[in-house]
Amino acid sequence: MGVSSDNLNGLVLAVSSSFFIGSSFIVKKKGLKKAGLNGLRAGSGGYSYLYEPLWWAGLLTMIIGELANFAAYAFAPAILVTPLGALSIIFSALLAHFLLNEKLHIFGMLGCLLCVVGSISIALHAPQERAIESVKQVWQLATQPGFIVYTCFVLIMVLILIFLFVPKYGQKHMTVYIGICSLMGSITVMSVKALGIALKLTFSGSNQFKYFQTWFFTVVVVVCCVLQMDYLNKALDTFNTAVVSPVYYVMFTSLTIIASMIMFKDWDSQNASQIATELCGFVTILSGTFLLHKTKDMGDDMSPQSSLFASPNTEPSIFRSPNHEVPIFSNPNEEPHIFTNSKSASRKV
Template identity: 60%
Template sequence: MITMIVGEIANFVAYAFAPAVLVTPLGALSIIVSAVLAHFILNERLHALGVLGCVMCIAGSMVIVIHAPLEQEITSVKEIWHMATQPSFLLYVASVIVLVSVLVFHFSPLWGQSNVLIYTAICSLMGSLSVMSVKALGTSLKLTFEGTNQLAYPETWFFMLVVAICVLTQMNYLNKNWEYEHQI
């Protein structure tokens, strides 16, 4: 548990110093490390689909990292806010919120206990918002520590609230997902 917490803190810091398009796929490689460690340390057997999933994860991460666009230097949380309030991004956020709401209030009570994909979809969709919010919050904190106080802007606090909501939602449904898997 301690190493997971340290890893997540390091992941959060990485978003402040590197483009999210690089940090996210490289963070997904922790799944591969966990699978390999479970095989050698816990003597768990990795089935053919598990191996295929690991290979696809590595290949996908490599493709994303190789073709990642350059990220512009951000000097203020106001710049992030400007990008986050573009109509196309707001449409994306609204779509995610609608999908998560439908999954939480309609599908989760009906099939959540019998279909792991419901909880996984909720976590994944919320994860897409939390990655973007963590990037904004991490950049704000980095700029603050460098001497340009971003905590005076309400946008920083808004991103912090979004991170908290996304993380709490993900933790809740990851826990439900874990409970589902251990019932089987």
């Protein structure tokens, strides 16, 4: 099955986004290492990296990646763009292997291969985006009964988790925090997609910012992102990052695909064989992602934190935007490590 023009644009933007974001971790780390040779290392409390051009180049690279990811939603359906976020893990792992001498285990290489195979499968069978000529059309899709029911379900579940489960179980079961982030994340992506479409139409000459719907979606994006960042950082400050990251990826991506199916009816024009192929591709990516993260613990005894209901620890936190992990410091002076075989190798910046 061929790839439509818009899907191809979205695919290129999504892959470019993953490359830039994955590369940014490597560039930042090289900047930190170089800064450590001329001043107090970041891990020892120094801030000399702020004077290092390489570190700023890494930050700029990450910003470019996030902008490309944002733009990808304006062209392609979420079922194509969202799962491709896993590719940033591959780029980080491969670049760290070749440029930083942080060796990738053989099973990590297999994980990379699985992610690539799954991504290709989804790209070749992704549904074509429907033609949208105004943000008002997106508003009509967002206010249809099915998506309103889904939105109400999300809001009710988030409120229940925040007010009933967080006080009692938040520090014991990471699925509480991750559940809040994933539920809100699915709404975030739908709003990001609506805003991306509005910007795309505006740049083509049809101003969409004269409609209140565009500003409504903008407010939803900001509010949902802030809420996501808050609770995801709580999860990552409390539990093992190597466990939280893949579990969050699974929940966030799954709920985003469900939300996209309900709102944009992505699979209406597809047959059962195409849908099954896309699901198999998604499962393949999930398998590769878990294998990549699991590789970091190879050779070490499994700790209690490897459980889904992991006990608290003090791993550094990261924030994931709709598709990618973006580092946020628990301790801003820690130096990054990427994809080595020790348990301390959680991605940091």
